Amino acid sequence: MTLTIRKPRFLMGRGLARPPRRQPELREKAAAKKPGQGQQSAPMIEKLLYLLFLSLPFVTLIQTVLARPETRPIPLETFLSGPRWEYRLPFAVQNKATIEKLIQCESRGMNVSRPDSDGIISDGILQFHRGPSDTLAGGTWEDFSQASGITGSPRNPVDAIKMTDWAISHGRGPHWTCWQLQKLSPGS
Numbered sequence: 001m002t003l004t005i006r007k008p009r010f011l012m013g014r015g016l017a018r019p020p021r022r023q024p025e026l027r028e029k030a031a032a033k034k035p036g037q038g039q040q041s042a043p044m045i046e047k048l049l050y051l052l053f054l055s056l057p058f059v060t061l062i063q064t065v066l067a068r069p070e071t072r073p074i075p076l077e078t079f080l081s082g083p084r085w086e087y088r089l090p091f092a093v094q095n096k097a098t099i100e101k102l103i104q105c106e107s108r109g110m111n112v113s114r115p116d117s118d119g120i121i122s123d124g125i126l127q128f129h130r131g132p133s134d135t136l137a138g139g140t141w142e143d144f145s146q147a148s149g150i151t152g153s154p155r156n157p158v159d160a161i162k163m164t165d166w167a168i169s170h171g172r173g174p175h176w177t178c179w180q181l182q183k184l185s186p187g188s
Contacts, residue, residue: 080161085109087125087157095168098184099161102126105178111157117177126164126176128154140175 078093080086082104093099103109106127116122121130123141131138141154141163148166152159168186173179 082109085125087161089158089161091162093161093165095165095186098168098173098186099126099164101182101184102164102176102178103161105182106176111155113155124154124160125157126154126160128160128163144172 076090076092078089078091078096080089080093080096080100080103082100085103085108103125106122107125109125111125113121113123116127116129121134122128123130123136128136128141128144129139130136131142136142136154144163144167145151148163148170150159150163150166152163154160154163167173167175173184173186178184
């Protein structure tokens with residue numbers, strides 16, 4: 001018995017056994033990417049995303065440093081006091097010392113309604129004048145309330161102190177007779 005082995009023609013002379021190369025069809029040619037097309041953009045995008053990822057802690061640090069509050073912390077509550085009176089307020093008061101002096105002079109810390117030195121009835125620990133018809137309408141409280149947007153009553157010590165703090169901060173301290181008698185100024 002004789003066995004004959006035939007080598008395919010394409011392998012003759014080369015010495016390698018490779019399958020023949022198949023010619024791509026037109027559709028495959030159109031879909032195939034040209035060398036260099038899209039191969040560089042993917043690594044570039046990856047590098048940019050990597051740099052962005054690495055920069056996030058630095059951006060956060062910069063935002064934290066720039067967004068720091070004032071160096072002087074504002075207390076969440078304020079305690080005002082004088083001889084035989086005291087008030088604890090649930091907010092910060094900018095003109096604490098001045099308001100303490102006004103309360104002491106105007107009412108000695110008593111929440112009263114009585115005629116003021118000019119004969120007009122005044123209300124509360126900071127003695128806000130009533131209006132012409134002996135009500136709050138048309139009085140000092142209403143004027144300040146319209147200008148500041150603060151509501152409430154002068155008979156409520158918390159409301160009265162909040163309104164007075166606003167008034168002093170906006171140049172309306174001389175409204176009070178005791179302001180002139182005590183020769184007060186904001187922050188005094």
